[in-house]
Amino acid sequence: MIESLMALFGQPQKELSLEQKSTSRGATRLFAQFGNALVWLDEFKTTIDKDLVGFLKGIADRTGYTRAKSTNDNQTHSTPIRASAVVGGQDMPVNESALFSRMILLRFDS
Numbered sequence: 390m391i392e393s394l395m396a397l398f399g400q401p402q403k404e405l406s407l408e409q410k411s412t413s414r415g416a417t418r419l420f421a422q423f424g425n426a427l428v429w430l431d432e433f434k435t436t437i438d439k440d441l442v443g444f445l446k447g448i449a450d451r452t453g454y455t456r457a458k459s460t461n462d463n464q465t466h467s468t469p470i471r472a473s474a475v476v477g478g479q480d481m482p483v484n485e486s487a488l489f490s491r492m493i494l495l496r497f498d499s
Contacts, residue, residue, distance in 0.1 A: 413447075421471070426472045435480045450491070453467060453469050
């Protein structure tokens with residue numbers, strides 16, 4: 390089903406695993422490479438670290454992150470979120486109510 394939804398936005402991409410030991414900033418940079426697309430984030434577990442939970446909430450809110458440039462004129466650089474995510478896994482995000490409230494839950498029984 391995920392691949393069918395992704396095909397509506399062009400060539401489906403390979404899923405990105407949330408199990409990898411990636412920082413939330415690294416995940417945001419990777420996610421920011423997509424625009425007007427669905428990105429498949431797979432292997433969600435309730436035990437992922439709080440930074441990645443913040444990353445997932447930021448996708449729903451369309452906030453990436455902002456960092457200061459190393460200049461003396463107070464400039465900043467933003468990494469925007471221009472895509473939406475389909476999050477897959479065997480766990481539901483019930484441990485974090487703020488994340489759960491940002492999701493649409495579809496359950497498939499085999």
